[in-house]
Amino acid sequence: MYAISSQRRYWTFGSEKEIDELRKQQNQNFILKAPRPSRGEEVDENNLSQFYLTPCEEKVLLKSYELHLRDFCRRFEPPMPKCIVGTAFHYFKRFYLNNSTMDYHPKEILATCVYLSCKTEEFNVSISQFVSNIKGDKNKAMDIILSNELLLMQQLNYYLTVHNPFRPIEGFLIDIKTRCSLANPERLRAGIDDFIDKTFLTDACLLYAPSQLALAAVLHSASKEQENLDSYVTECLFQNATDKLPVLIEAVRKIRSMVKAIEQPDKSFVRSLEKKLDLCRNQENNPNSLAYKQKMQKMLEDEDDIELGVNTSYHLNTSETSDGIHDASMLSVE
């Protein structure tokens, strides 16, 4: 029930401006509270954007990681159902509405999102099976995912149910087959899937209802097939509610223009952003950093657990893998 869901109440926003505002806020918050780096060059307090990522840069970075997320899911073995990808995208976007990329590195959150969405969408994959899809140090990836899982759930405020546009699409196709004279509606499918894939690269799923996204996809695909479903919309769907029609038309128009506006982020620019991020990210959340190890050590000591000292967890002895090379190739991208 989308109409009474937490997704509608808490995770659907009025406008793109609202979302951008939230992201800007997270960026500001991080820069304000971030510990000033002790080593390396001093940060010029007047020119923070030299050192920290700007909201705009963060956005580009997230876009590039959304592409990574899509590719990761496509290559996943065993092949995963579409709804998992959708849910993972939702989680990823929601997480970075409340957090900055500089606080939690997107590549870590990305894998955690997919792992969590496998669970919520009842796609049974064990963690070892899951990390076998990740290049690089498997144990390390496992540790990162498992230690971030609870954090992710907390940041999602435990609203784990996601309404994806996939079932509405089925509903529309059934409805079209029943009430509309369109010949062979199944040929629309390829166009629909392609369109939905693209909507996940936009913020559309944070702005519109899943059924609106689905209808936009159906209409877009129909127009690509040189068909016109306008009469279906006006006569079948909005027969008794013509006053609501402008809302929907506007929504569909907006979704289509958002999808059209997608552009691939420039690779060299993204690379430079990643370098910048490595310097300015919160070292307490970087599994390769000294600060992280100290934090973990402290947590262990607080637990007063002697046995854990023997544990071969990477939290304690990562000295041999702290070169960051594994890290860069953690995800099977590029």
Add this chain to the structure above:
Amino acid sequence: MDDQVCPRCKTTKYRNPSLKLLVNVCGHTLCESCVDLLFLKGAGSCPECNVPLRRSNFRVQLFEEPKVEKEIDIRRRILRDFNKKEEDFATEAEYNDYLEEMECIVYNLCNNIDVVNTNKKIEQYKKDNRDLIMKNKSRLGREEYELEMELEREKQLEADRKKELLQIEQELKKRQMKEKEALIDELMSSHADAATIVSDYAKQAEKIREESKVVPVTKNEFSSGVKFGQQAFLPVPKVEEGPLYTYQKPILASEGPQPPKVEDIETKGYINFIRAENAVERAGGYRSVIACQRALQEALQGLFHSK
């Protein structure tokens, strides 16, 4: 416990079943006869560690490991002075530090680690905290006194109850005697048939016994002070009940056009475009109508949505 052996005379429990091992503050054991022999004068030194001991300090060894006995002794001695309570500390952490320090001292003394310094530490502590130690001792004394009073009271109650029971029993016996005597008198003096007299008396006695059986409840308090009996239980508090539940048909919040009803799905042909359930699925309760309805509902829901 069958390998209990006196370290001095090597007597074992097997050879002398009445062997009793005693232990003193140094933690070394001796059997009872050796103690009698060595500590004839009331004081002497331990044959193992030459520590001067007093005969009156020997106790029966409760634990197999004599070290445990030693630790108990030391602990008792230390606790006499280290008698601070949790309330005496500002924070829990301080209290824990204090406990840890105390455990360290006990451990050191038990294992003869750094005895001189440890003893110094104890002395220092005693000097620093003389007032508090005294205060806590008196408080401890008072608490013990109160506990004793309580025990005393309970004992008294128990004795009262026993006395009462005894009294009742005696009365019963007395009455039975009286009845018997009356019966014999009657038999002697009366001219009636002996058999009827006896049966009459038997009936009467039965009646009396029945009456006396109903003994009123005399005690209505557990020793812990919890009352029981008729008026002791509190009445079950009445739960404030709201108005009765009335069923209301749930309304499908839809924010969109009304989806077709179940019967429409079947009659208007929606069902033809979805895979029909097989026998196994049907047995499990699945109908393709459900899936079809759900897809249609979700498609139409939220179409009017705008924020």
